[in-house]
Amino acid sequence: MPTQASASVLDLNQLRRTCKACALYELCLPAGIDGAGLDQLDAVVRDRHSLNRGDILYRDGQPFTALYVVRAGALKTYVQDAAGDVQILGFHLPGEIVGFDALATDFHISHAEALERSSICELPFAKLQQVTHDVPALQRQLLRVISREVVGEHEHLATMGKQQAQERLAGFLHSMADRYARLNRDSTSLTLPMSRAYIANYLGLVVETVSRGFTRLEDMGVLAVNRKQVRILRPDVLASLCSPNGADAPRPRVQSGSGR
Amino acid sequence: MPTQASASVLDLNQLRRTCKACALYELCLPAGIDGAGLDQLDAVVRDRHSLNRGDILYRDGQPFTALYVVRAGALKTYVQDAAGDVQILGFHLPGEIVGFDALATDFHISHAEALERSSICELPFAKLQQVTHDVPALQRQLLRVISREVVGEHEHLATMGKQQAQERLAGFLHSMADRYARLNRDSTSLTLPMSRAYIANYLGLVVETVSRGFTRLEDMGVLAVNRKQVRILRPDVLASLCSPNGADAPRPRVQSGSGR
DNA sequence: CGATTACTTGAGAGACTTCAATTAGTGTGG
DNA sequence: CCACACTAATTGAAGTCTCTCAAGTAATCG
Secondary structure, eight states, X not given: OOSOOOTTSOHHHHHHTOGGGXXXXXXXXXXXOOHHHHHHHHHHOEEEEEEOTTOEEEOTTOBOOEEEXXXXXXXXXXXXXXXXXXXXXXXXXXXXXXXXXXGTTSBOOSEEEXXXXXXXXXXXXXXXXXXXXXXXXXXXXXXXXXXXXXXXXXXXXXXXXXXXXXXXHHHXXXXXXXXXXXXXXXXXXXXXXXXXXXXXXXXXXXXXXXXXXXXHHHHTTSEEEETTXXXXXXXXXXXXXXXXXXXXXXXXXOSSTTOO | OOSOOOTTSOHHHHHHTOGGGOTXXXXXXXXXXXXXXXXXXXXXXXXXXXXXXXXXXXXXXXXXXXXXXXXXXXXXXXXXXXXXXXXXXXXXXXXXXXXXXXXXXXXXXXXXXXXXXXXXXXXXHHHHHHHXXXXXXXXXXXXXXXXXXXXXXXXXXXXXXXXXXXXXXXXXXXXXXXXXXXXXXXXXXXXXXXOHHHHHHHHTOOHHHHHHHHHHHHHTTSEEEETTEEEESOHHHHHHTTSTTOSOSOOOBOSSTTOX
8 A cells, every 4th residue: 555646647547536527426525515626625536446355445453544435336344342243333335435433543443344346535634634724615525424424323323223123124225225326326226235244243133133034025025135136126115114113103212112 | 592692791601611711621622722723712612501301402303503512411312213213322421522413414313302400512513614714723623523423333333233231231331431431530430310211222222121231230249239320349340241252252253243 | 166155044042022010219289 | 398199210920033053055266
């Protein structure tokens, strides 16, 4: 991993990765930034990395140098405690930014790993900070993006709070479909980049339970599952399965979720 | 709730809440900001609110106007889905900042409620943004603080990922003790501001399970529990209970936590 | 093409939830 | 100031869902 590439060389590469031309323009950091500011932001973005399945983008303990935009492919981020227990924090699709965990202490405290061949835009933070000074809109946008991260984790927590495994799985698939839709992909035909084991860990379950969950959703006619290919036949039913009672009676449930 | 108080009146009040004099100086936003910048930040902070138990600081759907620092007392934040299911996202002690959820969309998507009589510093975001322009260190600090929020949620997720109820409860108490320590309070003698039901919801369990958990930890001689008063008699044992095997063999556990 | 890994499926055990009842604490009004 | 009502917390017993253990099948990779 080279330390700092001067922005003058490799114009071709630079052109190719120009934020203006990027399909993720509306999803990523530049959203809402206008012409002049965008050029400045462009200058910040470093040659993109290419990661293979299993490659580590950053790991726990590593000093903070940059934020990373997923350009193509998919990442997982996770923490590992002293006992070796892993908890997957999130799966990250194109347009999403990772690395915010390190802003607090200047060291990463989680790991980021590619789930498949992925392409990453690196945003060296020092440079980024200089530009945010000139472009207030970028500063605001940076906060907006990190806030999205917070919101995403809220959703994850809400899903993990469901007592029934089926609800958690339904919630996971539902949110994945949503994210596919934002990428202008078909939100009823998912190609999951992660294994069943990763889904299980993400949801706080074991593999077998997830596997059985898929089977049952298929039996119910909600999904058509073929390994990592998942077609959502009944999005309405899937949505209703995200809540215990099927989301019929919207009565308040203040206690604790209300039942496994 | 008044809309905007001019900074010229009520000098006494203003003085009293000056960041410089605040006991939370090192924990809160001003940490790392020097003299001149600090004065500017001081000017941003609005009259502090006083909340009673059950009072709502902000609710889902409300437009974003400010961030809020807990000065005294305690808050809980939570989301509520269409079916009425509540998931508590966090408990917030003095020095912690809430409201970041609204940075993404300019509307709050969670609720914040006082668990007990609390005092809040309001940071109107428009003003705050002006100052961050003049004080780059503040901008960096703001990112640092919101990153802490992200990290805190990672811990919450890791706790919810534990399959055993006992591990979750131990993890919760362990992290509460940590946070008490940061407040320079006795970290072995906690006064929990939240009910058992809230703890249960936070951990994805039911009240009864939490209650039994407390009882068992008391029987084991790890805790001395008297309602909301919790003394941690064996912090070492408590720490070891945060992991399934008691954190003896630090072998990697990649699968999914490794067993309920 | 063989070995490894990923996924699925089955049966049994265990842990948490559910339901129900009791106790303790809190707040209110007479 | 105390009685009453209400909420919070605890405890017990039974049911159920998920985990564990085990085996088998399918896909992937060298």
